[in-house]
Amino acid sequence: MVQEIQMIKYYELRDGVLTLVKNPQDVSGLTWCDVHLDKSRASPNDELKLVSTMFKINIHDLKDTTDLTERPRYNYDMLLENQFMLLRGIMSDQLDLSAEVENPTIPIGIFYTIDEKIVTVHSIDSPEFTNIIETLDKRKITKPIFLFLEFIQIIFNRLDKASYNISLKINEIQKHIGSSRDARKRGIPFKLNSYMIFFNAAMMGNYNAFQAFMDKNKSTFEADAALYEKVDDLKIDIKQIYQFTSIYRDQVNNLVEQANNIINNNLNNIFKVVGSISLLVSIPTLIASFYGMNVGLPGGIEDGKFISFYIIIGISFTVSFVTWLFFRKLDWL
Template sequence: MITAYKHNIHQDIHTTSLDEGLWINMIEPSREEVEKLIEDFNIPEDFLKDPLDADESARVEFDDETGYSLIIIDIPIVNKNNHKILSFMTIPLGIVIGHGRLITVCDHDVDFLEHFTKPGNNLHYRSQLALNILVTVSNHYNRNLRLLNKSRLRIERDLKKSVTNKQLYNLMEVEKSLVYFLAALKGNEDVFKRLFKLPPIKRFEEDEDLIEDLFVETNQAIETTELHTRILESITTSYESLLSNDMNTIMKTLTLFTVFLTLPTLVFSFFGMNVPLPINDHSPVSWIVTLCISLVLVTVVFILLWRRGKL
């Protein structure tokens, strides 16, 4: 879907034709729509097709022949394939600037772009609009990090009650989201540092606050992601140790039961191999003596293990 926007006489933003659009928003465009835009505005083919590739890396690029610039950054979206717990993934968002217009390209519905159709945004200042989009993306990372942290805390509370595979799986999904975030934020940070080397991206004095916000929000998101990742690694290591310790305790208990059950079996087996019973083979007291021998052996082994701290 392609939607073009411009200002009316009251400076409100409304939809218009592609030729008059100051901002063209392409969300999940068809192949025909992409080809039409490439042909109508002489935009480099890879500038519109690369952002639609989920594996495309963040970068900035300038085409000397056409005069268009391309900014590709990664944005966070909810992973809808996982219905059990809130998790995220990242996809590319392309911003093409040149010839008096700004074009955003994404293969997924981006809710926060709707904010830029409201009054107060000026589509004539393309560099400022691009900066506002980038700052909003960084803000979304920080907001989603807070949601992930809430999920982590809830999982931790459940883990304190009982450790189950489901809870560990949920913890793994949170950790996976953080890995996506960290890789995307590092790539975005590199893009922001090279951003103003492009000819169409001009740096104005009134945009300095936006630029500062952009780097502050991005650095905060990176630091928060790294912190949450370290916390999750620590939690995972701790629970691995706990599970290992519980397994050792269980194996130790089973081994002790095996030892204590084996001793009477040895005694009874010994007297069961045509060996004369104590006192008399026909005496009713003989089986009591045999039982006492077994209990003595068990008691001796118990005392030895207790003194060595094995119990």
């Protein structure tokens, strides 16, 4: 009997219907094994070792699916003759820039064994994965390879929805970026820019991984028209997601530049106000400083030629003029 673990679920595909199997006797009748990683556990090695033994999958590939920094890729194990695709899925298709998340995507592993068994490893709590049977009941699955592609379709659909939400957020920012006086809102373009860097890079990696998968199985897909059409649709989907997110990233870069310009303009306006106030204050200060000198002043009660006063004024203007020339030479003025 196959060991039953709560975070691992087993399914069989029979007559186009996917059915949950509890306490399976062996893996021969199984079609799909789903491993839902528990985020609270740092290293679910026992579960991964069990799956590795049951389905003859490289344990290192399984562990790669738990590495949050792992890049998307496709790998064919020549020894075990298994196919492994690691894609970056979205943690939430709802764009939340308030969350302190460095990378909005996480790895999802999909394995296709030589005996047509499918193993998925993920930590996403999405309705699509939770209600997978209801989702797939709407489609007639005839072969395990179609089921394999359906999982990829689920991942791409969530990424497409996230991409759409990004476009809505960009439109919202464009409408209010010039009029908002809230400093926190002005920082949103910078957060979105960081978000888009990771998201766009993940989409490029997903596209390259899926392209490698297509190249490896080209002859198989070309032999089945329905299979080829499904794969081609998926390729178009991920390519469009990547292209759109590239456009969105450029738009976000423009928003960041616009935000920087607004900040610089605001600083310039502040400096102008401060400079004007300083000039207004300096005029009475200058007059008061003249009449505070311990020398004879024109208009004062002292008699004489006031030569000391004129010497001081001359020296002051000379020093100011030399300083002005020096600043001009350095392009400071």
